[in-house]
Amino acid sequence: MQSVVISISTSIIKGLLYVYDTVCCIPDYLIRGGPEKVMISSRIKARPLENDGGAPYRSVDCFDHLTTSPFPDCVTLDDLFKRAVRRFGPQNCFGTREVLREEEKLQENGKRFKKLMLGQYHWMNFDEVNQRVDSFGQGLMALGLQPRQYVLIFAETRAEWMVAVQAAFRYNFPVVTLYATLGDEAIVHGINESQVEYVVTSMELIGKFKTLLKEMRTVRHVIYMDHMEEGKKMDKEDFPNNVQIHAMSSVQQLGALPVNQHPTIIKPVREDIAVIMYTSGSTGQPKGVMMTHRNLMCGLSGQIQRVTGLGPADIYIGYLPLAHVLELTCEISCNAYGVPIGYSSAQTLTDQSSKIMKGCKGDACELRPTLMAAVPLIMDRLYKAVWMKVNEGSKLKKALFTLAYDYKARNLKRGYDTPRCDKLVFQKIRDILGGRVRLMLSGGAPLSPDTQCFMNVCFCCSVSQGYGLTETCGAGTVQETTDISLGRCGSPLWCNQVRLTDWVEGGYTTKDKPYPRGEIMIGGGNVALGYYKQPEKTAADFIDIDGMRWFCTGDIGQWQPDGCLQIIDRKKDLVKLQVGEYVALSKVETVLKLCNLVDNVCAYADSAKMFSVCLVVPNDKSLVALARRIGITVAIDNWQQLCDNLHVEKAVLLELQNYGRKGKLANYEIPQRVKLCTELWTPDTGLVTAAFKLKRKQIQTHYESDINRMYA
Template identity: 30%
Template sequence: MVLSVGSALRRIDELVSRTPACVGIYAADCPEWIISELSCWSYGLVAVPLYDTLGEEAIHHICKQTNISLIICDTPIKARKLITKRHNLDCLKGILIIRPEGQLSELQAEAGDGLQICDFYEFMPAGVDELLLICYTSGTTGMPKGVTLTNRAILGTLAGMIQQTPELLVLYAGGRIGYSLGGLPTLMQDLVALRPTLFAGVPRLLVRIYEAVHAKMSSHGWQRIALEWAVDSQLTLADKQIYYDGSLYDKLLFSKMRESFGGNLRAVITGSAPISPTILRFTRALFNCPVLEGYGSTEACGVLTLSVAGDLNGGHVGTPVSSVALKLMDVPEMELVAERDNKGEICWKSVGGTSGYFKRPEMTAELIDQYGWMHTGDIGMWINGSLKIIDRCKQIFKLSQGEYVAPEKVELVYQESPLIANVFVDGSPLSSFPVAIIVPDKQGVLKALNGNGEDIKNCSLRSLCESSLVKTLIFKDCIHLGEKAKLKGFEKVKNIYLTPRAFTIENGLLTPTLKASRHAIRKCYAKELELMQKQPMS
């Protein structure tokens, strides 16, 4: 496989233009993906990842902005998408297909003379400051931004070792990498087949695991009590850095659950969004291994901070990794003085950072200040030398009484409810309280209603959302969770709106990293948010 992909690189200079020479990689996760990226770097080319989740309009925009001459794609379906759009992509000269499925000749005929399926060109080493990667961030508003990463940035990142480049380190150590080609529908089957030792996932996935286990175990009161006792007992050993799988409760409960994930996990890494202490504790008990939290960005070329296996406190994202310097800066518009409040905007420096946004000088100026500090737009604070993320500068909203609310913090609390599938918390300077848009969890709601004596079996999600009984049920659960998490009075939502429309990547209400697309949700439910902010629920 490596030889066949490598031989395809010999004649790429016939198809790409220099300064910089951009190659698109339009494929799902697979071994050829990383081989293609490494091959591009070896030949002094700039890799530009393209994802279906960005949408066709965004992919078209990226291709035109980066002047992509060659695109590597994995299937004939994607190749045909590019062929049909070729009249709007004058820059595109060639397509390399990873799995042509016997349709190579047919695709060549469809492509015609102006679009080739071709080989790559001869070896050309990249200079230290040559551009190697333009990685577009999904963002939550507008078109994606192209983060430029040079050879120096990639090499500087390597100084940070495993945190930023796990795939490269695994390959270097002779390890194996497994890819789930089927996405979420086949993820569990793939985990059983691959039996990974390291699993990386967003907190939302861990929340779903927690909810699934609790839903299964809460049918009888004694099962729920047994589960809670087992978690506490498992963590008693884990708090001493002892991960023992020979106990009775581990054999009866957790070991069987772990088999669904391959039964071979030795560490779990999570990031991209905060994780609640409850979910963190449960995940450590379930998998019987360290669970590490990380914080980073595309602009940083990977991870900026990572917790260590021996840190069991949770609620933070660890300390800066090698070659990264972090500081908190004042945020005048929020009346935050970093030295006084121990809170501020998280800013960083590193040799592994981006040089800016591709063809976006105005956005680059907002990102990098005159002293070379990169501004993340995140508000953080220091806890015993570890960094805690509070929320995004632009996401934190101010209420009429002058209090600031971090919506992600509040959403994290309400996401623990088995009655809630998605939640979006928002507020306004014209209102004194936050409100929430909630997508109910149909099975959780039906189970709760039946448990309260309501004989409901077949009921649509839309009907549940229109029920005042369901609205009251979910609102009371929010109150309970808010008190349990010790939210301040001004942080608790005072009104909710139920919708059957799930937040998904496809409808634009979730980003590709499974975060709420706040601008899109706010725009979609503008009228409902305005009405809720006028009057709290009684």
């Protein structure tokens, strides 16, 4: 009876929608401009310099030259910030939420977890930030730091991070960055290789230095960020005698003294190194990428152009690691255009985030941003969380939501908005991120078309997928906001050009039909100098051709007819099976990770075998539900036993294989064995990078016995 009611209800609504679409067809055509949006979306965006699939592509909007600066009067990154101070001085610049109360909750595993009750955002304006930048820079000089001498920033994303980096840009201190979540070995490696004497960190992380300083040969000054830590005292005991510990506020006070004012400083020039950014090390020890002021200014000039309407009316939420090029360039761009930045973290972003106390708003709801950057992992989690909530509801609610979702997705593809549907159905979902996000930039890894469509539909905002690397200062390609297509990463930015080169071993060539395919190379002023103290690796990955610097990415792309790039593979992720077929591991993972049983997944293939396998970190709630569905109850309360249960393992494999077929994976691409992993993959475990990219070699080593069992 219930199914009949649902069928009748959905049929009635479908009929009403059909009548509504028919009645509104002419007004929509005249007012909402669907066909015009489709035409703009499909326009030619880039074309090759020559009539050859391997020729470089450039944006048609900047075909005759490549841009080198966001503004003609700005030469360095400090020029960019000073211009913003002159234009937006009294306006909000950086905002941080007040911590009203902290509580430690004891978990079942015996670990303690911090919960926060947070208040409102407190803001510094551009003038105040500029004063702090000056004082901190002068204070560092008073401590003995010299121009062109390195300073390390090792801290979580926060306002003080940006104050420190802007001071370094102004006083010509090249900044070395390390992810706050790196393991001890990688931290020691980065510090010893760069030989930094001055470290800027936070109170939360300074404890790491206390235990590691004996392995760091050069560190002499450690400065901890204390601005938002009123009432907390730093324990300076047990630090080596040759290391001085300073509060950031005391360094600023030191720099504000008249005796320490330096009217003449060695200003940076375009070719000075601005940042040595250590990558997250997905294939080994992190590499330090050397970026000059020129490199970053070129990259910013291209990125900024793709964000339409950027200005003080926007609000940006900063929560991704500032040691990642995506977040750093986004925040510098926001500074340049007077966009206020409110700081957050992945643990406090939404009302349901792990560190948010019950009854407290998450940062996004409090800040209500209009702009944010995100990595696919975060959007995939939102995707699964919403659909799990929908599936837990009544069959009628699920049917109605699915009907509304399909209706809006169909209209977006035709170029039409659905304002009434947005308000009635999707407003509550949109409110998860504050209800005002107009643009989300995705980077760091390929974004699934399903997830991109979901974000467009449910969060009622444009999701632009970008492609860039640390080695190209984050610049490369970005999808235009008017591009309504899915699964592509846009056309070349105004600052660089992109070409494909043959990779015969993998079967990709620029002569392929219907579209040229090959390894992606990015050329332009945004391409970095190379890797710090690694000349052989630099020579292998960076090439100079006719006066232009090129970076060989290792990613495989194909050109679309409109000049947009689609990432289809990665050289290091491609494995040839014994049957002769190639399996793209990242492609398999992109499909499978959207299954609600999966929190994380790593596909693996042995070239001496006939099939691939996968390692899965399961979603606890979904796995328990599946176990109950197949009649397994004895191991429900024991996570290890549940994951080791062969019946559960088999049921998960069947679900994944069905999901793979729905995701249009070929039979040889679908894993034939699965291992359920009880351990969460976090940067602390060393199995994923700080940007949550898989460390394949480390995962393979860690689960070697399980992989052998799956192939046995």
